[in-house]
Amino acid sequence: MSEKTKKQDRRTRYTKQTIKDTFLELLKQKSFTKITVTEICKNAEINRGTFYLHYYDIHDVLSDIFNDMTQDMLTTVDHLFCLNQKSCSYPFCQKIQMESQYRALFLDDAIAPILLEKIAENTKEGYVTWLMSHSLLTFEQAESVFYFQMNGCLSINRLMLRNHCNDWKQIQTTIDKFIKAGLESFLIHDQREENASDNFCSKISPTVTASSTLR
Known part of the structure; x- marks a missing residue:
């Protein structure tokens, strides 16, 4: 790669980052639906041609920011199944608390649902x-548990940010215990074996099973 190309790449990265940073700053002041390309260009001190050289529209900027945030989301799944670890909460929850530049995304009513689906794209299949492979849950049940945790994580963070609550560690500990207890209730191997045995017996001797139930 030539020196000229390297400089162009650095300039491109710098310009795109400036646009994204400007967008996030504006989002702290107004809703996503109220932000315009004109405002971004004015605050970033660039012309519209420069903006459209790097992004198609504001939604394209938002998509790029999502990619920045979720590039490491695959590690979330490993952290979720943490029955032998001290912490079971989403690293994404910690990201919201620690990286203040992204907080406005979670508080915006138009962006939050989109962000949730973006996270789901990266994590749902593995979760x-x-x-399902470690419990007797059906796909629909496992998927429901997944979305329950995802929406719960988002809602808790939105509530804490809006109320300016700084006691994240205590809240996190409480949620960790809740998640861990919930997962453990599905992953008790003895119960799984007992259920599997009952299902097997019902198949080979349905009359006995029915009689036992009546008694």
């Missing part, structure tokens, strides 16, 4: 597959 549901693992949970």
Whole structure:
């Protein structure tokens, strides 16, 4: 790669980062639906041609920011199934608390649902597959557990940010215990074996099973 190309790449990265940073700053002041390309260009001190050289529209900027945030989301799944670890909460929850530049995304009513689906794209398959393989849950049940945790994580963070609550560690500990207890209730191997045995017996001797139930 030539020196000229390297400089162009650095300039491109710098310009795109400036646009994204400007967008996030504006989002702290107004809703996503109120932000315009004109405002971004004015605050970033660039012309519209420069903006459209790098992004198609504001939604394209938002998509790029999502990619920045979720590039490491695959590690979330490993962290979720943490029955032998001290912490079971989403690293994404910690990201919201620690990286203040992204907080406005979670508080915006138009962006939050999109962000949730973006996270789901990266994590749902692994989560549901693992949970089904370690429990007797159906796909629909495992998927419901997944979305329950995802929406719960988002809602808790939105509530804490809006109320300016700084006691994240205590809240996290409480949620960790809740998640861990919930997962463990599905992953008790003895119970799984007992259920499997009952199902087998019912197949080979349905009359006995019915009689036992009546008694």
